[in-house]
Amino acid sequence: MAEQEPRVGVFVCHCGINIGGVVNIPQVVKYVKTLPNVAYAEDNIYTCSAEGIDKIKAAIKEHSLNRVVVASCTPRTHEPLFRGACVDAGVNPYLFELANIREHCSWVHMREPEKATEKAKDIVRMAVARASFLKPQEESEVPVDPTALIIGGGISGITSSLCLANQGFKVYLVEKEPELGGMLRKIYRLYPTDEDASKVLEASIRAVRNHKNINILTSTNIKSVDGYIGNFEITALKDNGESKFKVGTVIVATGAVEFKPVGMYGYDKYDRVLTQVDLEKVLQSGKSDVDKFFKPQRVAMIQCVGAREEKPPRAYCSRICCMVAVKNAMLLKEWYPESEVYIIYQDMQTYGKDYEEHHRKARVADIKFINYTKENPPQVVPLPDNRLRVTVYHALLGEKRELDCDLVVLSTPLVQHESARELSKMLKVPLGQDEFFLEAHVKLRPVDFATDGIYVCGTAHGPKDIGESLSQAYAVSSRAASPMANRKVRTEAITAVVDRDRCVGCRMCERLCPFGAHRIEEGKSTVIDALCKGCGVCAAACLRRAITMRHFTDDQIMAEVKTAFLTKAPTQPEAPTNVGGKIGE
Amino acid sequence: MTEQFEPRILGFLCNWCSYAGADLAGVSRISYPTNIRIIRTMCSGRVDPLHVLEAFRQGVDGVLVTGCHPGDCHYITGNYACEKRVNFLKDVLAQVGIDPRRLRLEWVSASEGGKFAKVVKEMIEEVRKLGPSPLRKERQEETVAT
Numbered sequence: 001m002a003e004q005e006p007r008v009g010v011f012v013c014h015c016g017i018n019i020g021g022v023v024n025i026p027q028v029v030k031y032v033k034t035l036p037n038v039a040y041a042e043d044n045i046y047t048c049s050a051e052g053i054d055k056i057k058a059a060i061k062e063h064s065l066n067r068v069v070v071a072s073c074t075p076r077t078h079e080p081l082f083r084g085a086c087v088d089a090g091v092n093p094y095l096f097e098l099a100n101i102r103e104h105c106s107w108v109h110m111r112e113p114e115k116a117t118e119k120a121k122d123i124v125r126m127a128v129a130r131a132s133f134l135k136p137q138e139e140s141e142v143p144v145d146p147t148a149l150i151i152g153g154g155i156s157g158i159t160s161s162l163c164l165a166n167q168g169f170k171v172y173l174v175e176k177e178p179e180l181g182g183m184l185r186k187i188y189r190l191y192p193t194d195e196d197a198s199k200v201l202e203a204s205i206r207a208v209r210n211h212k213n214i215n216i217l218t219s220t221n222i223k224s225v226d227g228y229i230g231n232f233e234i235t236a237l238k239d240n241g242e243s244k245f246k247v248g249t250v251i252v253a254t255g256a257v258e259f260k261p262v263g264m265y266g267y268d269k270y271d272r273v274l275t276q277v278d279l280e281k282v283l284q285s286g287k288s289d290v291d292k293f294f295k296p297q298r299v300a301m302i303q304c305v306g307a308r309e310e311k312p313p314r315a316y317c318s319r320i321c322c323m324v325a326v327k328n329a330m331l332l333k334e335w336y337p338e339s340e341v342y343i344i345y346q347d348m349q350t351y352g353k354d355y356e357e358h359h360r361k362a363r364v365a366d367i368k369f370i371n372y373t374k375e376n377p378p379q380v381v382p383l384p385d386n387r388l389r390v391t392v393y394h395a396l397l398g399e400k401r402e403l404d405c406d407l408v409v410l411s412t413p414l415v416q417h418e419s420a421r422e423l424s425k426m427l428k429v430p431l432g433q434d435e436f437f438l439e440a441h442v443k444l445r446p447v448d449f450a451t452d453g454i455y456v457c458g459t460a461h462g463p464k465d466i467g468e469s470l471s472q473a474y475a476v477s478s479r480a481a482s483p484m485a486n487r488k489v490r491t492e493a494i495t496a497v498v499d500r501d502r503c504v505g506c507r508m509c510e511r512l513c514p515f516g517a518h519r520i521e522e523g524k525s526t527v528i529d530a531l532c533k534g535c536g537v538c539a540a541a542c543l544r545r546a547i548t549m550r551h552f553t554d555d556q557i558m559a560e561v562k563t564a565f566l567t568k569a570p571t572q573p574e575a576p577t578n579v580g581g582k583i584g585e
Numbered sequence: 586m587t588e589q590f591e592p593r594i595l596g597f598l599c600n601w602c603s604y605a606g607a608d609l610a611g612v613s614r615i616s617y618p619t620n621i622r623i624i625r626t627m628c629s630g631r632v633d634p635l636h637v638l639e640a641f642r643q644g645v646d647g648v649l650v651t652g653c654h655p656g657d658c659h660y661i662t663g664n665y666a667c668e669k670r671v672n673f674l675k676d677v678l679a680q681v682g683i684d685p686r687r688l689r690l691e692w693v694s695a696s697e698g699g700k701f702a703k704v705v706k707e708m709i710e711e712v713r714k715l716g717p718s719p720l721r722k723e724r725q726e727e728t729v730a731t
Contacts, residue, residue, distance in 0.1 A: 076605060108610055123622065539631065565622065565644070
């Protein structure tokens, strides 16, 4: 079949005000219409909305488009959606191109709307030039092993293990500690129901222990992860003994730890300064044991210790500490009705249903709330009788208060494990500036990583309470179940192709390929598709220019190079002459 | 009145780390000047010396290549191949009279939005000091001035 002339349709997205509030979209659309090969252009408030997708499909039909460019956000999140629209309208998904005018333009040039508009034009021009050289590609399928690896045996990991195992999938649940349970083992009662944490946990642990589909590996660390969705090869390490197994999906449920406020409010100096988790341990021993230790007359809890700081990594609100403080304050008040319990806070954030009600009950129960500002934090000094004097400037009353306390409890944020960075490297998934695992998209893909087949749930992803962690645990189970239930996934078609007429069998590609995908057969290189991951190291090295990377051909890349800063009236760049004699290596 | 020289920087970003890092700069609203245009490749190892030389031939004032940190490459060793090529290219550029500082290789991870913005700013300032590329003048005769 003769190749059709490119007819590119361009859809420029306002993204509400995210792009449209900075970039002059009508100007961009007007400019786009002057570009070679552009058969149609329009703007949309949200191209990714159902309406926007319908408009793409309609325009493909109406204007006989054979290439589609959407100028909006990053291809790392939205490409699959728009490719789907192309497929629905009969256009091969690889004839689609995204021009990233949000993350790479409007969001980073908010104060320079005119320059941002010019840059947006350039970005769209590059995408149109590239689109004109795009070729249809076929995706191949890879089998998916219906087995999941769940890293972390806290309540999130336990819950997603059960959820997947109940659907008939095999699960490896790996926990680095000798016992399952994670953070929940350290907690006494749960808000807002006042349930005993150990009861909730024991029931779940019993269920995973007795499940025939779940293989529990405690005191075990992950040593290495190789492979890709459907076919991960895991090496686990226990007591210096290695075990290897294959899984189709990986779930990160490694949890978080409490920040230790060393050097703050006398935490490491005085016995009677505890963190909330330290207090939970004391409470766990039961009232009669606590009675032997002491009967508190006055307790002060200080909120936001080491949290909501000016700069990362601990700039975030840890989400759970307000409710934890309210819960533990109520418990102390219940055990010791004569005592005074103070919560010294910056902002009480008892969001959502049930929680605000709890906060109100605490106020009715005569828990005393004192507001402090970041500029005027409380101070803790020891008194001769083993008590502690908390001096705080009450920001609402505008006066200084002195509280002589038997106990000071610091509410500190959940923070990432030190070992998380190593795991993030192993899995090739990112950590955010707060050092928690970073999802592929905060709204659209909240439990996926950008890498297929790897998911995240629970506090490994950021501070959250039990209910929220479990919601995510169920969410990842559903996400991981889809490829495993299908037993196969489509893979990207981006692989290397060798022109055997050009190849002289120099073995450069074979030597460089990190995956062993190039084999020399009969003096010429041959690519094993299942092994090729599409990096393109071989294509850039081939002295004979015999290797083409599907979807990242020299023509396509050169088209972008040649149009990036074009200042004269644009014409379609001609393909570079594909002759030998190449520099490099 | 002479207008301030605005360097034109072309960036080659790998899909898995650096492009995601640039995305994160956007998500975090970390601003940097508008002088850079970005080409996405799956791996920094895909960047062919000819792509870089063509960019200079087109009259760009600087080329920034960014990849995953050593040991972090999604394709295991693609970034090492890239490093070798960039070092080699710097020699070539010096020989043809283009200051090798106009070509820069940086490692930017998916979580380093701030670093990406910083690298871009630094590169623009460095190239601003170097002035327009010697090839830019030739190229501009063919094109309409900005």
